Amino acid sequence: MSNDNLIIAGKSYNSRLLVGTGKYKDFAETKAAIEASGAEIITIAIRRSNIGQNPNEPSLLEILPPSKYTLLPNTAGCYSADDAVRTLRLARELLDGHSLVKLEVLGDPQSLYPNVVETLAAAKTLVAEGFQVMVYTSDDPIIAKQLEDIGCVAIMPLASLIGSGMGILNPWNLQLIMERVQVPVIVDAGVGTASDAAIAMELGCHGVLMNTAIAAAKNPVLMAQAMKKAVEAGREAFLSGRMPKKLYSATPSSPTNGLIGKP
């Protein structure tokens, strides 16, 4: 497929699979899985530097250099708009002025369900400060539209809860969102296996973002490859325009004439 790139904030990407970099057993596994996924946009988290940590340890940015990947700093773990905004200001400084970010403001630590009130507030501030905000949110089409109106560059609804692997629980809401917003809609959270990613893409989502589905697989590198294929297959199926579903068909695939034994 040529000329079917994902465009986010005016920049073009070949891969519609976005991946996280958390939960891997070591940097070698992180690197191998991300390479196998073919992803160009990868999320990272911002955390306090560990006082007393080994100063000779390689850093994540040495393993996954900004020259090779579009790094998407996130606000995972933030429960208020204020913390999320501060985290992303630090991220922009850390990444030399890089403005593309993933905003997520969580509502409770058990479900990790997004707090959309705080998310809307943070999005307003960040857009006003010149950030290009890809926003994790619930699958509420009204909130999705409000986030677009604020100026977010991608809407990233959950398919099911973060880390749950439950798959696409409400395809109808994803469709409602896609009918209402012009910016890319990227399923973020809930994908458990390759078919989930394919379903998201077949629905017409512009991309899929995942972390745990790859990192928590027994063989993360193999799952990363599977996800790459699933996203590509789902996209091509969407573009090809599937046949309509019907309970039964009066037209078999093989010719109805020329059968032997007829008079």
Add this chain to the structure above:
Amino acid sequence: MISVSINGEARHFDMPISVATLLEQMQLGGKRIALERNGEIVPRGQFTQQMLSDGDKLEIVVAVGGG
């Protein structure tokens, strides 16, 4: 003596030091970090000029794996 909170931990210094000196002491000199002082970003270019004051709250962050 000045007391400064660094990533939530209290640290004490006999005399005021610059942000750059602090980072050297923490073996973070030249590392890719970002620093917030009392809620405001301190650009990398100001590390040598900015002197720590008593009661400062610093946050020093790095990039780590995350989803």
